[in-house]
Amino acid sequence: MEHPKTYNAKEIKTPYGPLIIEGPIKAEKLAGLEFHxxxxxxxxxxxxxxxxxxxxxxxxxxxxxxxxxHTIVGYVTYLYPDPLERWSEGxxxxxxxxxxxEVIPEYRGYSVxxxxxxxxxxxxxxEDYITITTEYYxxxxxxxxxxxxxxxxxxMEKMMNAGGLEWYATDEPEISSHPAxxxxxxxxxxxxxxxxxxxxxxxxxxxxMY
Numbered sequence: 001m002e003h004p005k006t007y008n009a010k011e012i013k014t015p016y017g018p019l020i021i022e023g024p025i026k027a028e029k030l031a032g033l034e035f036h037x038x039x040x041x042x043x044x045x046x047x048x049x050x051x052x053x054x055x056x057x058x059x060x061x062x063x064x065x066x067x068x069x070h071t072i073v074g075y076v077t078y079l080y081p082d083p084l085e086r087w088s089e090g091x092x093x094x095x096x097x098x099x100x101x102e103v104i105p106e107y108r109g110y111s112v113x114x115x116x117x118x119x120x121x122x123x124x125x126x127e128d129y130i131t132i133t134t135e136y137y138x139x140x141x142x143x144x145x146x147x148x149x150x151x152x153x154x155x156m157e158k159m160m161n162a163g164g165l166e167w168y169a170t171d172e173p174e175i176s177s178h179p180a181x182x183x184x185x186x187x188x189x190x191x192x193x194x195x196x197x198x199x200x201x202x203x204x205x206x207x208x209m210y
Contacts, residue, residue: 001093001128003060008122014110019073021115023064024123027056030063034071038104041141055079060096064120066103066112074103076116078131086172086205087132090198094191098133098165105144117163127188130199133165134172137180149180160184170203 009022035049042048055061055077066074077099081087087097098120103112120126140152147155157167165184175181183203187196 004125005062006123006125008119010115010119012111012115014107014112016106017068019066019068019107019112021064021066021112021119023119024062025056025065027053030056030065030072033065033067036071036073036104038106039072039075039102041102041139042100052077055099062096062120064116066107066116073107074101074112074116076101076113076120078120081132085134087134087202090202092130092195092198092202094128094188094195095130095132095199098131098160098163101159108145111162113159114162117159117165121163121186126186127190129188130185130191130195131163131165131188132183132185133160134175135160135182135184136174137178153180153182157182157184168203171206172203 005024007022007024009020011018011020030053035045037045039045039048043051052063052075056063058079060080062078064076065072078096079099081095081097087095101113101116135153135156137149137153140149140156142149142152145152164186166186168183168185170176170183172183175183
């Protein structure tokens with residue numbers, strides 16, 4: 001499968017000055033930008049910066065960033081699901097995962113996350129994919145935001161809705177292990193019926209729930 005990537009960008013205003021939301025960004029450009037020290041949700045900033053550069057170099061990999069001049073203050077990643085996850089079992093070439101989204105605390109509350117998703121979906125090529133994301137409450141910054149699990153879940157859903165992702169039922173054990181966890185997905189306009197059926201089979205392994 002071809003993975004065309006068309007660059008898009010928009011500027012948003014914040015109390016700290018304008019932010020450029022742009023992507024997909026090429027690995028070389030990512031390598032030349034600074035990575036904010038508060039981007040610590042998944043691993044140490046230097047390691048996460050390196051991981052984003054590696055994802056950007058993958059044929060299917062997409063990185064959309066929010067930057068203040070030369071500093072990345074937020075990002076979202078898209079790539080094939082981890083080989084250890086259920087979602088990779090179908091070896092579907094047109095199923096990609098929104099793997100991580102992060103915005104530094106200073107810029108939260110100004111729709112940066114929503115705009116990262118909106119810019120992601122400006123690329124018409126996204127209509128060829130089933131885009132999924134798995135939300136687990138143990139990844140959420142409950143302490144930093146002061147929100148409870150259900151408030152945070154509502155915030156996450158609203159943000160994902162901005163990119164056209166909706167809630168989908170599944171019997172995947174980790175997602176089913178807590179009612180706040182969820183699977184969200186966007187099925188592109190050009191995704192064929194066979195792929196949709198294959199996705200349904202991945203969502204439900206226990207046939208009695210199907």
